[in-house]
Amino acid sequence: MISPSAQYDLVFVGAGHSHALALRMLAMKPIPGVRLTMVSPDSLSAYSGMLPGLIAGHYTLDDTHVDVYRLCQASGCRFVQASVTQLDPKKRQLQLSDGSQLAYDWLSLDVGATPDLSPIGNGHDSVVPVKPVASFYTRWQQLCRDAGGQTPSLAVVGAGAGGTEMALAMAHHFQNRQQAAEIQLITGGELLPGFPASVRAKMRQRLQAHNVTLHTHSRVHGDAQQQLQMGDQPLTAQWVLWCTGVRGLAILEDSGLECDERGFVRVTESLQTLSDTRIFAAGDCAAFPISLPKAGVYAVRQARTLADNLRAAIQGQPLAAYRPQSRFLSLLSAGGKDAIASRGGNLSLAGHWVWRWKDHIDRAFMAKFDRQLPAMSTAPADPDALHCAGCGAKVGSDALHEALAELQPVMNPGIEAGVDAADDAAIINWPAGQRLVQSLDFFPAFIDEPYLFGRIAALHSLSDLYAMNARPHSALANITLPWHHPRLQGRDLQRMMTGAVRELNAAGCTLVGGHTIEGPQMAAGFTVNGQADPAQLWHKHGARDGDRLILTKPLGSGVQLAALMQANNSNGAAFHGPWLDTTLRHLLTSNHIAQRALQDVPVNACTDITGFGLLGHLYEISQQSDVTLSVDCHKVPLLPGTLALIRRGVASTLSDANRQILVHCQQPQPVDDALLTALCDPQTAGGLLFCLPASYAQQALQHLDSEGVKAVDIGKVLVKDRPDHAEILLNSGHTGSV
Template identity: 40%
Template sequence: MQPLPGVRLTLISAGSNTPYSGMLPGHVAGLYSYDECHIDLRPLAKAAQAQFYLDQVIGLDLENQRVLCANHPPVGFDAVSIDIGSTPALPDVPGAAEYSIPVKPWDQFLAQWQRLIAQVKLAPTQPICLAIVGGGAGGVELALTIQYQIQQILQRAEQPLDNVQIHLFHRGDQVMTGHNGWVRNRFHRILTHKGVHLHLEEDVQEVHAGIVYCRSGFKLTCDRIFWVTRASAPLWPRTSGLATDDQGFIQVSPTLQSLSHPQVFAAGDIAAMVQSPRPKAGVFAVRQGRPLAENLRRFLGGETLEKYRPQRQILGLISTGDRNAVLSWGPLPWGWESPWLWRWKDKIDRKFMDQFKNLAMPSMAPTPVAAEPVMYCAGCGSKVGGSVLERTLQRVQKAQPSIAIEGEVIIGLDAADDAAIVSVPDGQVMAHTLDYFRSLISDPFIFGQICTHHSLSDLFAMGATPQTVLALASLPYASDAKLEETLFQLLSGATQVLHEAGALLVGGHTTEGNELAFGLSCNGVLKRDRILRKSDLKPDQALIMTKPLGTGTLFAADMRLQARGRWIDTAVESMLQSNQAAATCLIKHQASACTDITGFGLLGHLLEMVKAAPVSVDLDLDALSPLPGAMTCLERGIFSSLHPQNLRAGQQIENVNESQTHPHWHLLFDPQTSGGLLGAVPAEHVLDCLADLQALGYLHSRQIGWVIPSRPLAQPVRCVISRRR
């Protein structure tokens, strides 16, 4: 929350919500909602003025100091902090990987858990049998919380509580390995009293679909198998060349630095503290946070690092599933069980999570590049330096495969001339379009993709095939290395989309400014007699919308730290869906007119079509499809800054007074980034066209209206409301 001058912070995570392990047992028991026990990383990163990359890390290129991701280009770093936790170790047990459900990663486990809960609610009379492998604290807590949640459902459905059977398998002769004798005995009594079937000194030898085989010969047929055994590490830290222990955890010194690479830090479960080994427990990860942050600052500032000294004993508050908890402290045979302990634990956990809610808006002023103020030139003096540009283009061209386009690129990126020269194929005409806007997301790679999809959509809407593109990028003031990294990520995103669309980047211009902005001048080719014009809207056609609405309000909420990360994830997923296949589908079904829905909102772009024809339209407000979270944001009065201007178009709706009380009213004026296509097809083609669009992945495609002859002396659009939501 206190940015260092000249330091760019990038958070890379496989999910936009990260669980707080201390509250997850309560979530499984139904005592906490999903949002109460998860940290929303998108607003957190925005409040900390950090870039957020939603991706899975798969390795490190330590020689070139780059993080390797599954879906991003390599991400450069000066220092990297690895805090990825652990996963349950799946031993060499045949079938365990295929037929069991590991408790980590938590998001995958919780998805399976929600499906199980839905199944129980749907058929509470159906007996269910669950197996849990692993009798440590995690397995015991899971057994008790699962039982509590399912029995609550059965009780509400007035079904016998023994309709659920829980079987806990453990190699040892006592549960709760690692805790003192009092705690082990106490949990043994709790489990027995609650009817959990304990299988101690049982070694699971093999797992089939719904069957657990033990070395002793015991066999259990069950509905689900959960795996909660000792922690294990992913392979990539070791294969990247970091010093690791025998289990693959990153070996760190007391300063939390890798023993082999001082620019690499690690904390939490993934770290193995060589001089002071400790068990894998969340309390150590939390305690390491402050010294980790301090040492990252000191490392970047060239200062002496401080040593982290972990406590010898940790206080354990272990849930029994039913708003009760057991206190575990040290090796002495002592402990305590009480509902008061649960309330105390609940208060501690909620206080911890409150740090990540109600975050303060970051200053709109950019983070200074250097401690001393710098006067930046305007005009051509604001261009990105030639060496930075040359290195970046070499990296981009090397990373992207070559493609063939319609026409010939006579002069392009590989030449030092002042302009690109491209031939136009015989018998075709050229379509030109231009888009440019500020970044709405902190990931330049994803922003480059979104902007490119957005820019190309104008060509698709007119039936054109993209050919060549010129790019215009404004990069935030930074050092040469950071400028190169930002431009590489940005252009890599753009060229990836261009390659998929069959187009080439042939030139462009760069400049520096206060914030990231990007635009593309796109050129396409098409036959003169196959141009899709807005003016070719005809009566008796159906209007089809290919994507959901709501990006304007969602990103307005995101700027205010009032949007949930999963809402933004879904919006980004929609914006990254190309309109190319949708345009081809609309043309196949004899569309005569088409447009893409962007800044003027659905109604603004629809009115452009209606007035050019001229015709009238009946618009079905009920058929509009909002993105998740969009209606919540609109109901809270969160609008894009362009929304009030777009709202003026509402006066051209015939029944405006009736329509503006509909829940979807404000969706009509919400400006879209990389929105969908609005196409007009003959009525007899609607069902086939919608079926084809669904098959192509446009799952929110809807018929949203009908074209009718122009109504004299009436406004051109009338809203038809068939039902209220």
């Protein structure tokens, strides 16, 4: 992933409406010398205008959410999937939920709001806040499962637009399933405050038609025994959806930024925070000089001002003022495919045609982040940043020192000189009677997030040791950093090595040194040393007749990562963020778990599935052990979406070369060609493949399952009865998926 030289980091925290649109605008006209980074805990960002339709059953999850991975890939922006736990404006640094730190030069906040549960207190399991949307939708699905054939009892607290739409959406959901439900809508004031009387009247009719009981002027609070009360009566409901009262996230006030009485960060008319001109804020988290409702229509309109002012501030130009609209079109969904429209005054319109109008507007907005995502260019290179390859293209000593200063690698015995000694080479005193098991891996980054890439690169390198049943001891790093300003290089190196050391330390492997150079793209690799009792080593040459083939991870990471890197070309529509989420979870699962689980099971042969794909590595075992391997193709687990991506033409660059292995395979019945591609797909940090006696296969699967490894028995080992016999038999069937 080649990126032009940059001098400054502009970091977006939160993937709300303002940021999604502003990022799209900035990417269409990139700021020279500026690198963009998005930080968000979720790979899908909800569009609030379609949430009631999702609950009612009119839309799917994909219809109503922006795929943040795709947006970032198309706009040349790095994506860091994490929450911000601390903001330090003085150091210009973010502390993230994964334990890492992220520095910035310019910062924009669009982190939304959090429910204000102070009227009822905390600790109510039955209370489900509607924000954040991601966790709410998960709870809603659980509620629907728990309801079964019973009559659910629900109370929606807050009769503003969001609460009223939600009550009707839930009522429609249960009516559509022909399931009775008791739904109450409760407010301490009037229904739909601030809306015209005609809108309130129409909405009352729809609440009655959907059997939603409306309680006005009824405040919900907690009593002395922490029981929920509605006025002076107990609130009886299995689930209470909180759609009223929000406040700013704690990280805003804790940062020292000036906030209002509800914890929202104060901004000027130009959306700069009052406390720090390098920090901007928009959307619900911002407290504008004049009071504005927490409504998505303002966040959408703020995007243009935010994008223009971020560009102007970085380039030293005057900033413009955001002028909120005095009136706007309001379209409220009303349960079924029905909606109410108003735009000031007392005139309102309602009916199915209004819903179709609203649906058209909502889908057009979402199309900006799906079908209408253009192939955007990356930012122009910093014209002042010149790079040569002299002195081995080494990274500057200041950047190195700052990046490595806070690393705390675990220390193994026998290391006489390591990364802390500043010697020219590491010195290791090796134990007598032990074998040194050594391996080297190095590859360019497939994802532009250094911390995540550092973790995966370390795990990928360690996998060779686990495949031979060796215990990791020490490692040397080989790092290539992109041609950025030394300040940015130091930040990238610090994040990458923090991620790598996290995994090395977890493996008990000491980082003893390494080498860094500059280059056109980020890359990393590790030389890893392991030790093992020679009698306990696993090899590829021990497979025996009757052995079962046990695979510990699903296939498809190669095609999934290819889809990520092709997200802004003609195959972009094939890429799907949640599929990548699953892929990354598997890449970040250490093979040490599977190795440890089978210490009490006889393993005749083992390998890890990496660059040659499953069939390539099976062929190595067949050659080394002089056996034939029979694979039940329909049992081989695949990452979700793998076959769909292959059928859309997505493939890794090694795919064609890996398919050459098919000349050594025999198909008694034809196997689907997309599945053959998946079986040849090159894997990063793939699983282990064990050959072990059939009598131990069930025990092995149970041991793996107890460790959280969902391994699969995918075939068996056969005697190779003649020299020209096929090395691999591919048995056809239906594909597996996880």
